[in-house]
Amino acid sequence: MSAAPVTTPEDDASGKAGADVLVVKGLDVSVRHQKLVEDVTFTVRSGERVGLIGESGSGKSLTALALMGLLPEGLTATGSVQVDGVGHDLVGADERAMSRVRGRDIAMVFQEPMTALNPTMRVGDQVAEAMLIHRTRPSRRAARVAAVELLGQVGLPDPPGTARAYPHQLSGGQRQRVVLALALANDPALLVCDEPTTALDVTVQAFVLDLIVQGVLDRRAAMVFITHDLAVVATVCERVMVMYGGRIVEAGPVQEVFTRPRHRYTQGLLGASDLTVVDDRGRLATIPGSVPAAGHFPAGCVFRNRCQHATAACETRPSWTATGDDAGFACHHPAGLPDAAPRATPGGGRP
Amino acid sequence: MSELPSEHADTSATPLSPNRPGAETNPTQDAVGRRSRRRLNPSLLVGGSLVCLIVVMALVSFVWTPHDPTLVNSATRLQEPSSDYWFGTDKFGRDVFSQIMVGSRTTLFVGFVAVGVAAVIGVPVGILAGMVPRWFGELLMRGNDLLLAFPALLLAIMFAAVYGASTLVAMIAIGIATVPSFARLIRSGTLQVLRTDYVLAARAAGRGPFAIGTRHVLPNVSSLVTVQASVSFAIAVLAEAALSFLGFGTPPPTPSWGRMLQESQELLFLAPRLAVFPGVAIAVAVLGFNLLGDGLRDRFDPKLDDRR
Amino acid sequence: MTLRLLQRLAILVASLVVSSVIVFAFMAVLPGDPARVALGVNASDAAVAEMRSEFGLDRSPVAQYLSWVRGLVTLDPGSSYVSGTAIGPQLADRLQVTLWLVVTAMVVALVVAIPVGTVMAVRHRQVSGLALSAVSQLGVAIPAFLAGILLITVFAVKLGWLPANGWTPPADDPAMFLKQLVLPVASLGLVQAAVLTRYVRSAVLDVLREDYLRTARAKGLPPMRALVRHGLRNAAVPVVTVLGLQLATLLIGAVVVERVFVIPGLGSLLLDSVSQRDLIMVQDVVMILVMAVLVVNFVVDLLYVLIDPRLRVSAR
Numbered sequence: 001m002s003a004a005p006v007t008t009p010e011d012d013a014s015g016k017a018g019a020d021v022l023v024v025k026g027l028d029v030s031v032r033h034q035k036l037v038e039d040v041t042f043t044v045r046s047g048e049r050v051g052l053i054g055e056s057g058s059g060k061s062l063t064a065l066a067l068m069g070l071l072p073e074g075l076t077a078t079g080s081v082q083v084d085g086v087g088h089d090l091v092g093a094d095e096r097a098m099s100r101v102r103g104r105d106i107a108m109v110f111q112e113p114m115t116a117l118n119p120t121m122r123v124g125d126q127v128a129e130a131m132l133i134h135r136t137r138p139s140r141r142a143a144r145v146a147a148v149e150l151l152g153q154v155g156l157p158d159p160p161g162t163a164r165a166y167p168h169q170l171s172g173g174q175r176q177r178v179v180l181a182l183a184l185a186n187d188p189a190l191l192v193c194d195e196p197t198t199a200l201d202v203t204v205q206a207f208v209l210d211l212i213v214q215g216v217l218d219r220r221a222a223m224v225f226i227t228h229d230l231a232v233v234a235t236v237c238e239r240v241m242v243m244y245g246g247r248i249v250e251a252g253p254v255q256e257v258f259t260r261p262r263h264r265y266t267q268g269l270l271g272a273s274d275l276t277v278v279d280d281r282g283r284l285a286t287i288p289g290s291v292p293a294a295g296h297f298p299a300g301c302v303f304r305n306r307c308q309h310a311t312a313a314c315e316t317r318p319s320w321t322a323t324g325d326d327a328g329f330a331c332h333h334p335a336g337l338p339d340a341a342p343r344a345t346p347g348g349g350r351p
Numbered sequence: 352m353s354e355l356p357s358e359h360a361d362t363s364a365t366p367l368s369p370n371r372p373g374a375e376t377n378p379t380q381d382a383v384g385r386r387s388r389r390r391l392n393p394s395l396l397v398g399g400s401l402v403c404l405i406v407v408m409a410l411v412s413f414v415w416t417p418h419d420p421t422l423v424n425s426a427t428r429l430q431e432p433s434s435d436y437w438f439g440t441d442k443f444g445r446d447v448f449s450q451i452m453v454g455s456r457t458t459l460f461v462g463f464v465a466v467g468v469a470a471v472i473g474v475p476v477g478i479l480a481g482m483v484p485r486w487f488g489e490l491l492m493r494g495n496d497l498l499l500a501f502p503a504l505l506l507a508i509m510f511a512a513v514y515g516a517s518t519l520v521a522m523i524a525i526g527i528a529t530v531p532s533f534a535r536l537i538r539s540g541t542l543q544v545l546r547t548d549y550v551l552a553a554r555a556a557g558r559g560p561f562a563i564g565t566r567h568v569l570p571n572v573s574s575l576v577t578v579q580a581s582v583s584f585a586i587a588v589l590a591e592a593a594l595s596f597l598g599f600g601t602p603p604p605t606p607s608w609g610r611m612l613q614e615s616q617e618l619l620f621l622a623p624r625l626a627v628f629p630g631v632a633i634a635v636a637v638l639g640f641n642l643l644g645d646g647l648r649d650r651f652d653p654k655l656d657d658r659r
Numbered sequence: 660m661t662l663r664l665l666q667r668l669a670i671l672v673a674s675l676v677v678s679s680v681i682v683f684a685f686m687a688v689l690p691g692d693p694a695r696v697a698l699g700v701n702a703s704d705a706a707v708a709e710m711r712s713e714f715g716l717d718r719s720p721v722a723q724y725l726s727w728v729r730g731l732v733t734l735d736p737g738s739s740y741v742s743g744t745a746i747g748p749q750l751a752d753r754l755q756v757t758l759w760l761v762v763t764a765m766v767v768a769l770v771v772a773i774p775v776g777t778v779m780a781v782r783h784r785q786v787s788g789l790a791l792s793a794v795s796q797l798g799v800a801i802p803a804f805l806a807g808i809l810l811i812t813v814f815a816v817k818l819g820w821l822p823a824n825g826w827t828p829p830a831d832d833p834a835m836f837l838k839q840l841v842l843p844v845a846s847l848g849l850v851q852a853a854v855l856t857r858y859v860r861s862a863v864l865d866v867l868r869e870d871y872l873r874t875a876r877a878k879g880l881p882p883m884r885a886l887v888r889h890g891l892r893n894a895a896v897p898v899v900t901v902l903g904l905q906l907a908t909l910l911i912g913a914v915v916v917e918r919v920f921v922i923p924g925l926g927s928l929l930l931d932s933v934s935q936r937d938l939i940m941v942q943d944v945v946m947i948l949v950m951a952v953l954v955v956n957f958v959v960d961l962l963y964v965l966i967d968p969r970l971r972v973s974a975r
Contacts, residue, residue, distance in 0.1 A: 068877060070877060095881055095882060101879075102877055102879045115870040118893070120968060130878040134879055166969070182874070
């Protein structure tokens with residue numbers, strides 16, 4: 001067990017952010033004896049929008065599901081997840097306790113709008129149900145009225161009519177807005193979004209992203225936003241955490257991480273998304289190799305089998321190097337230092 | 352077909368591999384799937400053993416039974432089970448164990464012929480219904496579904512009414528009644544095979560429908576045929592037993608489990624064991640073939656792992 | 660909605676016509692001469708000819724078919740070749756008895772299968788779920804008539820709690836009626852329940868994997884309430900399909916169970932008519948059974964629309 005990533009305690013003087021809404025410490029998700037997510041530690045404060053990026057299999061969605069206590073059967077979480085306003089740790093809490101937290105203190109928007117809604121129930125009722133479960137509205141009628149209002153807030157045309165519609169009568173973008181309305185119904189302190197726009201047409205993506213940000217801003221809620229799309233993170237989030245192999249390998253303000261990446265994985269990621277950079281044969285830059293299957297990441301630095309800067313030193317787990325509040329990286333050969341690139345390889349370690 | 356284009360689109364659009372639904376949880380699902388494939392399949396094991404037991408019993412009965420199963424002997428009527436008569440004797444003094452042994456022949460014979468009839472008709476009809484134009488296939492399936500309103504036993508009773516009761520009539524009736532389930536399953540399998548890339552390639556190479564049907568579709572639906580045959584066998588065993596119980600099946604003196612049950616009924620107050628032995632035999636046979644079918648289904652398609 | 664109704668109605672009528680032709684062709688044309696069959700090989704040609712003209716068997720098959728169908732539609736199917744008695748009242752009488760059996764058995768089956776199947780699905784990785792699965796697998800392997808014999812052995816012979824057989828109309832003696840109903844209904848219903856349980860389990864397992872169930876839990880519904888409120892209605896669609904088809908099994912199961920319990924229902928009538936070579940009666944009973952299956956499947960088809968709103972639009 002190497003040193004845990006260090007998050008500098010928040011001092012109130014830092015201004016923009018308020019109280020801690022979500023404090024995650026040493027979160028592991030494992031199936032049998034295999035760790036799929038390891039030692040994830042971070043803090044999100046009210047009003048903050050934090051991105052969590054990574055490829056498929058990096059563990060980002062599992063992290064989100066672990067926060068909600070909705071891990072698939074057979075997977076277990078250990079560590080600590082504290083949410084403002086909830087007296088107990090969410091990890092290891094029983095179903096009844098978690099049911100009271102879900103949808104009220106933490107809400108979630110899922111990736112697949114086409115299947116996230118019950119096909120046999122009118123969408124208005126599904127939104128109203130969220131409020132009735134937690135009794136945040138006095139009566140069924142009040143909840144219905146509030147549901148129509150929420151559907152209007154998320155930009156759905158003819159809210160009363162939409163409330164009476166069944167999910168199949170709505171488009172994917174409209175359904176995702178219903179899911180958003182449902183998630184925001186009880187003004188949660190924390191909104192977790194898991195690739196909310198990935199399944200949508202490019203044309204409606206921006207609109208739905210706007211609605212999500214607006215909804216979070218209106219409620220001064222905190223948000224954890226999971227995606228594999230760097231551009232989306234850049235528009236939506238202030239802070240970003242990069243996940244690879246079930247660990248957070250780099251974190252920091254979006255501006256910082258995207259312009260001056262330190263971890264070699266982040267660097268490769270940014271290089272691969274830059275369509276203007278090609279190698280001498282005119283090919284787009286890529287990260288060599290592919291993401292290993294869960295449990296097949298190398299020991300030590302999880303990225304070393306795909307990293308062109310890897311040395312024998314990488315066989316030990318790199319410790320977390322803090323570069324500021326909520327910022328840092330875990331790499332033995334970070335980019336951006338003059339002595340950091342032992343081997344200059346074509347196509348890989350660009351300045 | 353739908354896999355390929357999206358794969359290309361995604362790699363060019365973003366540096367990260369696409370997050371398909373469930374992609375994130377795939378590792379665990381794979382792990383579970385792999386584990387169950389390696390694990391001994393209990394349905395297959397138990398079902399296979401029970402079926403083997405009955406087949407062995409039937410084979411042994413050709414060369415050896417403890418007593419002559421048809422020998423009527425008033426001196427040994429209604430004896431309790433003993434070292435001489437393992438399951439006791441019936442009201443005619445016949446050995447019950449020997450009857451059970453020989454009865455398994457009837458059961459297996461009826462099952463084989465009935466399933467054979469069903470497969471020989473149902474498989475070609477199913478493949479055809481999958482390959483002809485869609486509207487015609489749908490029409491065939493409508494007619495097919497209509498036959499589902501005639502369960503095996505009802506059809507067999509109708510046949511018995513017209514042609515008189517016999518084993519042959521029973522086998523054919525049960526076989527015909529089992530055709531629809533074959534045809535429906537094979538058609539859906541055929542439609543799936545026809546959507547695959549290798550069929551597309553074969554078509555592109557100019558292969559005719561007959562070649563595609565026999566070379567590509569048939570081998571690929573053969574696992575479905577095996578599964579369905581096992582399940583249909585269980586249905587045939589049930590139908591034969593019921594038919595013999597009603598007196599429309601195998602005529603005496605050939606031993607049959609169903610008729611043993613019928614003969615036991617008037618003696619329920621005297622010797623309930625006479626009902627228990629053939630009853631257990633029927634249940635074991637049906638259970639065996641059902642489990643075998645389930646096990647084969649799991650073996651061929653591990654994705655369906657924990658359903659049914 | 661109306662379009663779907665009309666469409667399904669057309670399919671029902673077509674199915675009824677086709678199946679009646681099959682039954683007629685099979686029962687009335689194939690065997691050759693029903694009069695000869697009814698009177699036996701030793702009957703004089705004169706007697707056979709007299710019977711043929713009396714029952715209109717000398718007419719063309721088409722004319723015979725039409726008059727048979729007319730008889731069924733007008734609920735006056737004429738009289739038996741063998742006993743010469745009117746068929747209509749007998750059928751009505753017997754149908755009533757069989758309906759009691761089949762309907763109560765189906766209710767018993769559903770009341771057992773829905774909760775048990777759901778529990779089996781929810782606990783499919785636990786010992787209790789696997790044990791229930793094994794029990795249901797065993798139940799599927801026991802035919803209803805065998806279950807009947809075993810139940811008689813235990814509850815009538817050994818314990819003496821219930822009558823071994825017989826039938827009393829409910830109007831004559833309600834207490835006796837119920838007592839005699841218990842064992843036949845149990846043998847039909849429990850075996851049916853074993854079959855249905857497996858379908859309920861598989862449908863609920865499918866639903867448990869659905870995203871909307873996760874959404875429901877993310878809203879704050881505990882797992883079981885989420886399943887009941889959002890899952891069961893969706894799981895009902897495949898189960899209802901099976902229900903229609905299972906009715907055919909249940910009806911034919913009733914035929915045999917009536918024989919076990921000496922109950923004067925349609926099954927006994929069918930079997931007696933077969934033994935007496937009364938082909939017109941067999942033909943009528945078979946047609947009633949087939950008609951019941953087709954009509955129930957038609958109703959089931961319409962039930963979908965109530966369960967699944969997606970179908971309401973696709974029909975527009």
